[in-house]
Amino acid sequence: MNSTNRILNRIFVFLVGLLVLTGGVTLALVALIPLVRDSWTNATRVGIDRATRLLQATPLPESLGPVNGSWLWLIALAAGAVLSAALVTFSLRQGHGQTGRLVTLNEQTSSGAVDIEAKVAEHAIQEALTIRPELVAFHVSTYRVKNQSALKVAITCRRGISPREASQIVNEVLFSFDNLLGLQLPALVQIGGGFRARTTKATRIR
Amino acid sequence: MTKYRSTYQRISRRELYSPRSVAAITLAILVIFACLWLMIEIVLNLLGQPGLLAAPADMAGAVAGVSSEPPVFVGGLGLTGALIGLLLLVVAVTPGRRSRHLLETERTATIVDNEVIASALAREAARVAELAPDNARVTVTPRSATVHLTPTSGTAIDQQAVLTAVREQIDAFGLLRSLHAKVVVVSTGRVGG
Numbered sequence: 447m448n449s450t451n452r453i454l455n456r457i458f459v460f461l462v463g464l465l466v467l468t469g470g471v472t473l474a475l476v477a478l479i480p481l482v483r484d485s486w487t488n489a490t491r492v493g494i495d496r497a498t499r500l501l502q503a504t505p506l507p508e509s510l511g512p513v514n515g516s517w518l519w520l521i522a523l524a525a526g527a528v529l530s531a532a533l534v535t536f537s538l539r540q541g542h543g544q545t546g547r548l549v550t551l552n553e554q555t556s557s558g559a560v561d562i563e564a565k566v567a568e569h570a571i572q573e574a575l576t577i578r579p580e581l582v583a584f585h586v587s588t589y590r591v592k593n594q595s596a597l598k599v600a601i602t603c604r605r606g607i608s609p610r611e612a613s614q615i616v617n618e619v620l621f622s623f624d625n626l627l628g629l630q631l632p633a634l635v636q637i638g639g640g641f642r643a644r645t646t647k648a649t650r651i652r
Numbered sequence: 653m654t655k656y657r658s659t660y661q662r663i664s665r666r667e668l669y670s671p672r673s674v675a676a677i678t679l680a681i682l683v684i685f686a687c688l689w690l691m692i693e694i695v696l697n698l699l700g701q702p703g704l705l706a707a708p709a710d711m712a713g714a715v716a717g718v719s720s721e722p723p724v725f726v727g728g729l730g731l732t733g734a735l736i737g738l739l740l741l742v743v744a745v746t747p748g749r750r751s752r753h754l755l756e757t758e759r760t761a762t763i764v765d766n767e768v769i770a771s772a773l774a775r776e777a778a779r780v781a782e783l784a785p786d787n788a789r790v791t792v793t794p795r796s797a798t799v800h801l802t803p804t805s806g807t808a809i810d811q812q813a814v815l816t817a818v819r820e821q822i823d824a825f826g827l828l829r830s831l832h833a834k835v836v837v838v839s840t841g842r843v844g845g
Contacts, residue, residue, distance in 0.1 A: 447663055455676035456744045462679045463740025470733025476719055477727035483719045490716035497712070515698045526691040533680040533687075540673045592659045599760075606775030606785070609755060609764040610825050617759050624759075632656040633760040634663050639767030 447589045447598050447634055449543030458536070545590040549629070564588035567597055567623065567631075574619040575599075580607050581615070597633040605639075612637050660761040667763045670748035675740070749794060754828035766792035769825065773797055773818055777835070780817040781809045787842065796832040797822065805841035 475482045501516040548567050551560040568586040575584045583602040588595050599620070603612045616635045624630045693703045693711075706714065718726055753769060755762035770790040777799045778788035787802040799818055803809050818833045 447666060450671045450673055452666070452671045455672045459672055459675050459679060459740055460744035462683070463737045463744055465737070466740060467734055467737025470730045470735070470737055473718065473730025474727050474734060475730070477721075477723040477725075477730055487716070487719045490712075490719075494712050494716060512700065513698050514700065519694050519698055523691055523694055526687045526694075530684050530687045530691075533684050537677045537680045540671075540677060591663060594656075594659065596659065596663065603768055605771045607768075608772045608821070608825065609762075609768050612768075613755055613757055613760075613762045613764075617757060620759055630655060630759075632659045632663070634667065635755075635757075635760045635762040636667065637755075637762065637764040637768050639765050639771065 447543065447591060447596065448541045449590070450540045454536070455540075543589050543591075545588050545595055548588060548595050548631070549627075562627070564595065567627070570623055570626065571597070571599060571619055574622065575601070575616070578615055580604055580612060591632065595631055597631055598636065599633060600636040600638060602638050609637050663761045664754055664763065667761070668750060668752055668754065670750055672743060672748060675743050679740075751792075751794075753792075753794075753831075756826040756828055764825075764827075769797065769827075769831075772825075773799060773821055776817055776821045777801065777814050780814050783809075792831065794829070796834060798834045798836060800836050800838060802838045803841045805843045807841075809837050811835050811837060 476486045477483075501518060504516040504518050506514060506517050506520075546564050548562040548564045551562070553559045564587075567588060571586045572584060575581060580603060581601050582604055585600045587598050587600075589598055590596075597620075599616050601612060601616060603609075613635055620633055689704070693706070693708060696703050697707050703710065751766040753764050753766065755764055770792045773792075774788040774790040775785060777783075777790065778785045778801075781788065781801055781803075783801060783804065787804075789800045789802075791798050791800075797818065799814065801809055801814065815833060815835045818835065822831050822833060
């Protein structure tokens with residue numbers, strides 16, 4: 447329900463996998479096939495020679511004191527910094543998408559718009575669920591899906607409760623909330639087991 | 653489910669399949685650390701200091717020297733790398749279905765952990781077989797539910813009745829992808845079970 451870019455995740459894992467696979471296969475080929483080993487020795491020698499000459503041909507200005515070497519290293523540093531920053535952003539962007547606003551009404555009129563905060567829905571639904579003994583725990587949150595607020599009601603049932611029963615309990619509450627709000631928002635009900643369900647007794651209700 | 657069909661489809665799909673966030677973030681952190689290490693080595697090299705682990709020239713030498721290392725060691729390293737790479741490709745490409753099921757409802761998209769389905773079926777099976785709840789164990793996969801019953805020593809279990817009850821329960825749940833029910837009675841009973 448969050449806004450994690452899943453395609454990007456998969457592309458990233460795929461690229462890293464391809465890189466590691468290529469490296470591994472190359473190493474294995476170098477180790478196992480004499481022909482590849484010889485060409486590897488030649489190719490790396492040529493490559494290192496060329497790189498050394500390139501680095502010597504691009505010196506930093508003398509005025510930099512203790513720093514000496516090629517300015518190509520600075521480009522490498524910059525590239526490394528950019529890559530690290532990109533990956534940090536990539537990691538931190540995962541799992542967002544919650545919103546604090548439920549709906550905005552009467553936006554077009556001159557008399558002023560009405561904002562309803564997500565807390566209204568969250569508190570109302572949670573309040574209505576507290577009286578149900580079938581549920582061990584529940585949490586309501588609001589996400590932005592397809593440019594619209596969607597409610598997520600995550601509940602943990604007592605052991606042995608039928609998921610149909612649990613879903614009906616939440617549906618009743620949601621229908622009453624729809625009446626209260628005057629409109630119907632998309633909602634996800636997530637019925638989970640989890641640690642708290644496992645440790646509670648399978649008590650008989652009714 | 654009619655009003656927000658496409659929204660519900662999107663939500664259901666995203667809840668049913670893994671986002672692969674754990675793999676992606678773990679790899680990102682590893683790559684970030686590798687980057688930082690290389691950058692530190694470069695800076696130390698520019699300042700004329702000895703490297704932390706290896707100076708850039710040593711690294712290049714090590715890469716070139718791979719061909720003169722013992723083939724068993726290099727080959728082993730290569731194969732390990734190839735396997736890890738292959739595993740990552742599999743992670744990236746496979747759908748990664750979570751152990752959850754969709755429930756048919758009109759108002760919401762409803763998703764149920766397999767664990768919850770299993771515990772509800774176990775309760776029903778234990779009730780019909782007249783066993784203590786702990787003697788019925790259910791495993792739920794994407795397509796089937798298997799009930800393992802441990803009978804009380806010396807008593808028979810009406811397997812057909814349990815199977816019927818379990819099937820009825822599954823039907824009552826209204827899962828979008830129905831489960832094939834199976835009942836297995838363990839051959840060794842338990843005294844006082």
